[in-house]
Every structure is written in C-alpha cells, then in structure tokens.
Amino acid sequence: MLREELGVEATLVKGSGGIFxxxxxxxxxxxxxxxxxxxEAEIVRAVAKAIG
Numbered sequence: 001m002l003r004e005e006l007g008v009e010a011t012l013v014k015g016s017g018g019i020f021x022x023x024x025x026x027x028x029x030x031x032x033x034x035x036x037x038x039x040e041a042e043i044v045r046a047v048a049k050a051i052g
Contacts, residue, residue: 019032022043029047
C-alpha cells in the first residue's frame with residue numbers, strides 16, 4: 001500500500017514480543033498500542049506526514 005499511495009518501499013525487520021513499529025529514517029511514526037494495530041490508512045498518513 002505504501003508503494004501505491006506514496007511511491008516508497010517498506011522493509012520488514014523482524015522483532016520479538018509482539019513489536020509492531022513503523023519508522024521513517026529512524027523516527028517512529030506509528031506503532032501497535034494496547035488497543036491494537038494501526039490500520040492501513042493510519043500508517044499511510046503517518047508515513048506521508050513524515051516524508052513531507
């Protein structure tokens with residue numbers, strides 16, 4: 001979805017313990033919280049804001 005919406009590539013970096021974090025150039029822009037995972041639209045908005 002990031003490729004289609006913003007023209008950027010995403011890389012999966014495996015973690016442990018249920019970690020789900022979205023970072024752009026080392027800065028966290030979205031992550032899993034106690035209430036659950038961010039949806040696709042939230043992720044796209046967060047990445048778009050981070051890349052300007």
